[in-house]
Amino acid sequence: KPGTDGKLYCIDPSSGRQFWTKALGDRLTGSPAVIGLDVFIATDAGMIYTLDIASGARLGETKLSGPVYGSVATDGKSLFMISAAGFLHSIRVSGPEAWRLPVAPNTDATPAVDGGVVYMADQKGTARAVQADDGKVLWTSELGSEFCRCPVVLPEMVVFGCSDGRLTALNRRTGESVWQTQLQTRFLRYEPVPLLFKSPEPPHPLPDRDVQVDGVLGEDTSPVLLCMSEGRPVLIDPANGQPTGAQLVTGSVQRDGKFKPDGGPPGIGELTAPISYYKGYLAFVPIEGDI
Secondary structure (H helix, E strand, O other), X not given: OEOOOOEEEEEOOOOOOXXXXXXXXOOOOOXXXXXXXXXXXXXXXXXXXXXEOOOOOEXXXXXXXXXOOOOOEEOOOEEEEEEXXXXXXXXXXXXXXXXXXXXXXXXXXXXXEEOOEEEEEOOOOXXXXXXXXXXXXXXXXXXXXXXXXXXXXXXOEEEEEEOOOEEEEEEOOOOXXXXXXXXXXXOOOOOOEXXXXXXXXXXXXXXXXXXXXXXXOOOOOOEEEXXXXXXXXXXXXXXXXXXXXXXXXXXXXXXXXXXXXXXXXXXXXXXXXXXXXXXXXXXXXXXXOOO
16 A cells, blocks of 8 residues: 555555555555565656565665656566656566657556556547557557546456546457446546455454445346445446446444444545455545545
C-alpha cells in the first residue's frame, strides 16, 4: 500500500497487521508490483525503486523520463508504467529499459498487461494495445473521453473507465467497440475492479478488535466489474455493460470468525477507493487513509 507521505506499507491481508514501512521520500500515488521476492514502486520524482519483500530494504533504483502517478504493471519479466512526460516505459526486471512509446503528456493512468500485450489509455482518451516484448502498436482506438483509468482485461475484451463516468469495452484483438455504459456519477475517480462473485472465506480477526470488511455474497462464479458511482458500489455484467442483480453486503468479522452483515445497503463514500479483492472480500481506502 503506497502513501502520499512517501512511505510504502507492507500489510498482512488476512489480519491487517503491518509487517514493515519504508520511507522513500518521494510522493507515492500508485500501487507497487511484486515479482518473486522483489517489490517495485514508481514515484512522482520519476524514480522506480526495487525493495526486498521481507524487510523493505532498498535494492536498486531506475530513473524514468518523468513523474509516475499511476501504478506499475508487470508480466513477470518486465515492468510497465506511464510517465507524465508522455511515455509508456518497459523496464526489464533483470536489466535496463527495453523500450518507450510516446503517448499524451500528463497521463496519470496505469497500464494492464496480459497475454504478451500491454493495454493503456492516455490523458486524451486514446486507447492502445502494444506488444510487450518490443513496443509495437497493434491497434489504437479513440474512447471519446479523457483521463481514463487502468483497463480491466477480460478473455475477449478490455474495459476502460473514464473520468466522465463512461465504461467502454473494446475487442482485445481489433480494438473495435463492443459496448458502452454511462454510470450515474459526476466523476469516475477509480478504475473498475474485476471480481468473482462467490461467498467469501472469513479472514482472521485481530485479537483486540473487530475487522471491518466488505463481502460479496452469492454462489455464482461468473466475473463482474465493481465500479463506484456517487459513493456506492455498482456491479456491472461485462457481457453487456449493464448492472447486475448482485448485491454487496458490508459488515464486520466478529471475534468468533463469523461475518455479521450491516442492516442497510453499503454507502462507502464518494472519495473511497476499492483497492483489492482477497478471498472474496473487498478492501477499500477512504480519504482518511484507513483500510
